[in-house]
Amino acid sequence: MRIVVTGGAGFIGGHLVELLLDAGHQVTVLDALRPHYEIRERRRLMDELGTHPSCECRAVDLATDELDQHVAGAQVVVHLAARPGVGQSWGDDFADYATDNLVATHRLLRAITATRMPRLVFASSSSVYGTRPVAELGPRALAPQHPYGVSKVACEQLCRAHAALDSSLEVVLLRYFTVYGPRQRPDMAVSRFIAAAESGRPIELRGAGDQNRRFTYVRDAAAATVKACTAELGGVEAFDVGSNEATTVATLAQMVADLTGRRIQVRHAAPDAGEPHEVAADTAITQSRLDWHPATTLDEGLRAQVSWAREARRRFGDAGTAGRPGAGSGPPVGLRL
Numbered sequence: 001m002r003i004v005v006t007g008g009a010g011f012i013g014g015h016l017v018e019l020l021l022d023a024g025h026q027v028t029v030l031d032a033l034r035p036h037y038e039i040r041e042r043r044r045l046m047d048e049l050g051t052h053p054s055c056e057c058r059a060v061d062l063a064t065d066e067l068d069q070h071v072a073g074a075q076v077v078v079h080l081a082a083r084p085g086v087g088q089s090w091g092d093d094f095a096d097y098a099t100d101n102l103v104a105t106h107r108l109l110r111a112i113t114a115t116r117m118p119r120l121v122f123a124s125s126s127s128v129y130g131t132r133p134v135a136e137l138g139p140r141a142l143a144p145q146h147p148y149g150v151s152k153v154a155c156e157q158l159c160r161a162h163a164a165l166d167s168s169l170e171v172v173l174l175r176y177f178t179v180y181g182p183r184q185r186p187d188m189a190v191s192r193f194i195a196a197a198e199s200g201r202p203i204e205l206r207g208a209g210d211q212n213r214r215f216t217y218v219r220d221a222a223a224a225t226v227k228a229c230t231a232e233l234g235g236v237e238a239f240d241v242g243s244n245e246a247t248t249v250a251t252l253a254q255m256v257a258d259l260t261g262r263r264i265q266v267r268h269a270a271p272d273a274g275e276p277h278e279v280a281a282d283t284a285i286t287q288s289r290l291d292w293h294p295a296t297t298l299d300e301g302l303r304a305q306v307s308w309a310r311e312a313r314r315r316f317g318d319a320g321t322a323g324r325p326g327a328g329s330g331p332p333v334g335l336r337l
Contacts, residue, residue: 002026003229004074006062006108007081009033009046011183012123012176015222016078021052023226030060030070031081034100038186040316045183062104067111076229077112078121079105082155084185085148094147101151102158109162112169119170121228122159125152126177126214126242126279156238163236170235172228177242177281181218181301182308189249190215190302193256193264194309202265209250209266212278214242217301220294227290242281243294255298259306 003020007013008029020027029049033042050057060070062081071077083093083100105122112120127149128142144150159171180190196203224241250266257264287293 001076001230002028002074004028004030004071004077006030006060006077006079007123008049008057009042010080011185012179012218012221012225013080014042014045014049014183015181015218016080016225017049017055019219019222019226020229021049021054025054025229027052027055028070028074029055029057030062031057032061033059034083038316041183041312062108063099067108068115071108071111071117072115074115074117076119076121077108077117078123078225078229079108080123082123082152085187090147097147097151102154105155105158109158113162113166116168118168119172119229119233120159121172121174121225122155123225124156124173124175124238125149126175126240126281128153128156128175129279160236170233171237172231172233173236173238174225174228175238175240175242175281176221177214177216177240177279179216179218179221181305184218184305189213189252190256190305191309193253194260194306197256197260197262197264198309198313200262202267203253204267204269205249205253206269207277208268209248209253210277211249212246212280213249213252214245214279214281215247215252215298215301216241216243216281216294217296217298217304220296223295224286224290224292227292231290233289237289239286239290240281240283241286241292242279242283243298244281244283245294245298246280247298252298255302256306259299259302 003025005013005017005027008017009031017027017029029046031046033039046057049055058070081104083097127146128144130143130145130149142153144153156173159173163169163171180188184191193203221241253264253266283293
């Protein structure tokens with residue numbers, strides 16, 4: 001099967017491409033390599049993936065480049081490319097979110113329908129649920145509380161609109177819950193905690209640190225995405241991809257401290273606007289329809305990320321983007337989930 005992966009040199013994308021290649025698929029990676037965060041690792045990964053005989057990597061901007069030629073002949077497109085991050089979406093950068101998320105997704109959908117590509121797997125987010133637990137929302141109810149979440153809901157609705165126009169198009173919406181692991185973005189919680197532990201800087205917890213999260217190991221999230229490419233599905237279906245294990249942010253910080261053998265200093269700050277206190281995934285449908293369940297414990301996943309972070313520090317040293325593993329002294333490390 002030929003599968004196109006947008007954002008294939010990114011955090012989840014790189015792991016997904018590796019699993020798809022291991023399964024014997026032909027993969028085309030489309031990635032603009034935007035400098036949202038440390039780019040050397042992503043360039044290295046893209047170069048490495050491109051050496052595989054069943055993988056072709058192309059530098060493509062979904063918001064501006066012609067796309068038909070890149071998706072023609074594929075059986076599945078997995079759309080992971082997006083502008084990430086909650087905090088920045090509140091500011092003037094929202095125009096970039098609109099371009100990289102909405103415009104890019106709309107243009108990709110137009111290319112997909114023009115070339116009669118049969119299935120799109122879209123990477124959504126638990127942010128679409130907002131501040132209320134999933135159980136209180138009811139089936140498929142969405143209530144985003146920040147602009148990034150709004151952009152993801154809008155992209156989901158674009159997918160539904162195009163599928164309504166073309167009944168032959170199957171759409172799978174995957175709502176990822178707090179994905180962590182090797183190659184994680186440096187502004188995300190686990191990366192921040194590891195960087196703080198290794199450098200001796202304090203971390204800044206939003207609120208009391210008692211927020212509950214479902215931390216999902218990246219390889220498990222990628223495995224669910226592989227299932228979404230090949231499962232017998234139809235129409236438009238949405239799935240939560242998250243851990244069954246609830247963990248507080250404060251507990252996560254302590255686990256990182258224990259695994260690194262370092263003491264983490266904690267400072268407290270006001271919660272981010274729109275940040276939910278509890279995020280709970282409803283994976284019953286995911287397990288039933290995709291035959292998927294998370295296989296990695298939080299302890300196992302954190303050990304893998306700590307090991308990767310230390311190797312990244314050996315490769316890149318202390319210079320570069322703040323928050324990357326090995327960053328030097330500086331202000332308290334903030335939290336993004």
